Amino acid sequence: MQQDCFVAVHGGAGILSRDSEGLVKQALANACKTALATLQIRNDVNAALAATEEAIVVLENDPCLNAGYGSNLTFAGTVECDAAIMTSEPGDYGSIGAVSGITNPIRLARAVLDHARIPDPLGRVPPMMLVSEGATSFASSVPQPPIAIVPVDSLITLRARQQWAKWKARLDQAEAGPVDSTCPTTAEDQMQDTVGAITCDRAGRMAAGVSSGGLLLKHPGRIGEAAMYGAGCWASQTNRQPHTEASGDSSNNFTISGRSTGEDIVRAMLARSIARALAYDQAETFSGEVDVHEALSEVFVNLFLKLSMARGELNPSAGVILLDRGDADNPRSVRLWCAFTTPSMSIAYASSRHPSPKVKILRRPTRTNTESPVYITAITLS
Amino acid sequence: MQQDCFVAVHGGAGILSRDSEGLVKQALANACKTALATLQIRNDVNAALAATEEAIVVLENDPCLNAGYGSNLTFAGTVECDAAIMTSEPGDYGSIGAVSGITNPIRLARAVLDHARIPDPLGRVPPMMLVSEGATSFASSVPQPPIAIVPVDSLITLRARQQWAKWKARLDQAEAGPVDSTCPTTAEDQMQDTVGAITCDRAGRMAAGVSSGGLLLKHPGRIGEAAMYGAGCWASQTNRQPHTEASGDSSNNFTISGRSTGEDIVRAMLARSIARALAYDQAETFSGEVDVHEALSEVFVNLFLKLSMARGELNPSAGVILLDRGDADNPRSVRLWCAFTTPSMSIAYASSRHPSPKVKILRRPTRTNTESPVYITAITLS
Structure with a gap:
């Protein structure tokens, strides 16, 4: 039976200034529309994969987000991108890291995934x-579709260059003497980080992807969570409850996003750890029904x-979006979970039943002492 | 109380020909001696880290092993190395991938680890x-000790060049038409892969490291399990039983090695998954005592x-060595575990109590239908 299809995207967890809010919202809405159009046109096994790729291409092309065109610059003033894409088929994954001169890093990650599906004549x-x-x-050897390779400087925006100059000067100053304690650190000032997308097609197949320009002033060659297996994105299909004709295969799928502490996201293997926590809950504790809120909280607090x-990291930053299908009471339900430790996280979502994208800048309330360090919320999509 | 110190090294899991057995044994014995000398001279917090690094430097410098000088060549005929090093301090890790012209990749991984311990002026x-x-x-910016950077071709041995020419010709032939089914695939013919070392100092601190030239004819830029967090090595200290004055902190520590299926080792997050299985066993099942054999078997069979x-991988190859300290009956015992799916695995070990290195080429019996696909053995070191 054909089911609804879903898409969710994020523009990173971070501190979104009110100035750039409008631009980010528009980019996220566009990405949702493009992905949903792909899901509605295609009916093949790669529909979710293609929709995730197309959503991220939109986000990479938008200069207001830190991925592709408009990425943060490295210490050397260059653009170096990381990206990864994964489907709910076991081990179906491709990633690229520290690449320059590729307009859409996610297309290259997709090409790595596609290439790994072809048997090699020598094994x-x-x-x-x-x-x-x-x-x-x-990239230059990929036959079809070709991957756009461009001059390395063409992905640099004026804004990225200005940010680089400002923070490079501040770094030089800091290395010469004590820093003015009223200055924000780069972590507090830079724009939102990694972008990501999750999609679910009408047959229940899922895909997740991430793309990032990485940290402002990062060392060239640095690999962040967006390129690392198990860290920046995950897509899985778990049989969290018995398969029924009405519900199709139950499954869950998610992508995560880090801002200033990608290395800590790698150390926690955040995406895979959440996947494991969800599977573990099912197997050991909840006998068929997973408490997603508890699993997210557990991994964020006790691991990350x-x-x-x-x-010694004072403000570890991470944000996750997660599409979760089905619970015991309502097997056809789909929920979009969002968990983050930062002041805000920008998300958008749409479905075949509600095709007009909803865009939200989730902002956590001002902190109090008793408040949890992780803000977790869920939106019912159907 | 000062305890004994330990070192274990491996030259990879694979198919070791009788011809190169003598050379590999000598290299492993030398690596053990060097590491043990370091452990016996030094008494600081970095003793285990330094000993692991020095053991791997010996293995990298030996042309008979696939790491550093003598590495497998890429499709383009170049040497590109991966390496990682980790200690039992939480998150203390450094890795490098796809580097050319670095005599000792493990020294560069160590420099990344050291650099991450220094607070940054801008956060x-x-x-x-x-x-x-x-x-x-x-590498060129590391002040002390300097990292040796050499012409990229200087790490290529005659033997590596011959292997490359042989398999490149076979690949060209295969791409032109059907392969002769009597030809072995590269996986069956190439030399042993990733090398690794584990050490434990007199205070119980541990470190693990790996280094690899990667797959013969790999695509340039390919990152394998030796550079990937959680895949190629792990060092952890778990409180597997109550701390006692007599036993010191109980802890375990291990390194793993892959041969032809590094990507599958990454997908299984083999090193970290074993660490989790050991910790999980303690927390959930064995109430203080871990069945290491069961944990290794579980992760190899059910995950990897x-x-x-x-x-579709017909002969997934991986090998692991693991230093395990303490069990309930004998809290001062230390065992070296070895688990592999390949025909052979070469290891060596030594301790302050038995300083003369023991070298073993572990070979599994000829397969029968009923045999387990994983060969697991343990050697009591004290």
């Missing part, structure tokens, strides 16, 4: 992650925050 | 993984092999 295991020059040379703070 | 999060040209430029075979 060589195909790569799941390619970086730097090697990734660019792979604990590990980050043990390393 | 930038330091990288945990650097790749390619960016990693090389970082299942996932690899679901992707």
Whole structure:
């Protein structure tokens, strides 16, 4: 039976200024529309994968987000991008890291995933992650569709250059003497980070992807959570309850996004740890029904925050969106979960039943001492 | 109380020919001796870290092993190395991937780890993984001790060049028409892969590391399990039983090694999954005592092999060594575990009590239908 299809995107967890709110909202709405159009036209096994890719292409092309065109600049003043894409088929994953001169890094990650599906005549295991020059040379060898390779400077925006100059000067100053304590750190000032998308097609297949320009003033060659398996995105299909004719396969699927502490997201293997927590809950505790809120809270607090703070990180930043299908009371329900530790997170979502994208800048209330460090909310999509 | 110190190294899981057995044994014995000497001279917090690094430097410098000098060549005929190092301090990790012209990749991974311990004046999060040209430029900026950067061709041995020519010709032939089914695939013919070392100092601190030249004919820019967090090595200290004055902190620590299916090792997050299985066993099932054999078997069979075979991999290859301290009956005992799916795995070990290195080429018996796909054994070191 054909079901509804769904898409959710995010523009990163971070501190979204009121000035750029309108632009970010528009970009997220456009990404939702493009992905939903793809899901509605296509009916093949790669529909969710293609929709996720197309959503992220929109976000990469928009200069107001830190991915593709408009990415943060490295310490050397260059653009180096990370991206990954995954489907709910076991091990179906491709990622690229530290690539320059690729207009849409997510298309290159997709090409790595596609390439890994082709058996090799000598039995060589195909790569799941390619970086730097090697990734660019792979891009030029992809036959169809071609991957756009452009001059490396063409992905730099004026705004990115200005931000770089400002923070480079501040770094030089800091290295010469003590920093003015009233200055914000880069972490408090830079724009939202990693963008991401999750989609679910009419047959219940899912895909998740992320793309990022990485940290402002990062060391060239630095690989962040957007390129690392198990860290920046995950797509899985778990049999969280018995398959029924009415519900189709039950499954869950999510993507995550980090802002200033991508390394801590890698250390916590955030995306995969959440996947495991959800599966574990099912197997061990909830006998068929998962408490998603509890699983998210558990992983954020006991793994991500604990590990980050043990390393002296004062404000570990991460945000996650998660599409969750089905619960015991209502097997056809689909919920979009959002969890983040930052002041805000920008998201958008749409479905075949409600095709007009809803855009939300989720902002947590001003902190109090008793408040949880993680803000978790859920939106019922159907 | 000062305890004994331990070192274990491996030269990879694979098919070790009788011809190269002598050379590999000598390299492993040398690595053990060097690491043990470091552990016996030093008494500081970085003793285990330094000993692991020095053991791997010996293995990288030996042309008979696939790491550093003598690495497998990429499709383009170049050497590109991956390496990682980790200690039992939470999140203390550094890795590098796809680097050329670095004599000892493990020294560069160590430099990334050291750099991440220094607070940044602007609060930038330091990288945990650097790749390619960016990693090389970082190498040239490391003040003390300097990292040796050499002409990229100087790490190529005659043997590596011959292997490359042989398999490149076979690949060209295969791409032109059907392969002769009597030809072995590259996976069956190439030398042992990733090398690794684990050490434990007199205070119970542990470190693990890996280094690899990667797959023969790999795509340039390919990142394998030796550079990926959670895949190629892990070092952890778990309180598997109550701390007692006599036993010191109980802890376990291990490193793993993959041969031809590094991507599958990444997908299974093999090293971290074993760490979790051990911790999980403690918390949930064994109330203080872990069945290491069961944990290794569980992760190899239900995660690594299942996932690899679901992707059509006929002979998924991986090998692990694991230093495990303490069990309920004998809290001062230390065991070296070894688990692998390949025909052989070469290991060596030594301790302050038995300083003369023991070298073993573990070979599994010829397969029968009823045999387990994973060969697991343990050696009591004290």
